[in-house]
Amino acid sequence: MAHIVDTHVGKKIRQRRWLIGMTQQKLAELVGIKFQQIQKYETGANRVSASRLWDISEALGVPVAFFFEGIRNVSEETAEKENVPADLLGDKEALDLVRSYYSIPENQRRRLFELARVLSDVA
Template structure:
């Protein structure tokens, strides 16, 4: 029976991707820091491959954060918040969030929010 990744593997991968993106790093840059291929980083971030404890420690050190930052505080708490905010679950969402916070003009941010809400049918 083939091994399947656990939902926590996917959460850890998404949080690695979010941290990498926040630093402005490419998957190739993280791969170089970890001594793996960028394809392997893609698999970690998608949760397709589990990341070992030692590699996770190495990633946290390279990206200047704690290993704990990659894990939810209470992974199985009933009624708790989602493990990863839906916006952070895709590269497009992460890119949008990162660009949004860089918009200095408050009116421009409000206008963009109205456009997004209109497009979403809100």
């Protein structure tokens, strides 16, 4: 059974990779391993060594600490109270939505954000 930290780190790798639109194959090439190993890291099936995590952080353009952010704050109960899926950042559709949101010009993005806020307050 995978350790919770290995699973969290794997989800953060997948989250960042999806957010920047990178494939497992491309990440594997940048790190110098096979894409199957990236799959195993992302599911938490294999632990990521410190040196490999360093290489992955370089390839994804984030500090190593990024992969450990939120590890103490993971709480399904809190997510349920907010009516948000527990693994929001692991949801490909949610990450696609975020990527699309940031591709919109800033002035239009701000207006879309305000609309979403109003709609969520009404719901």
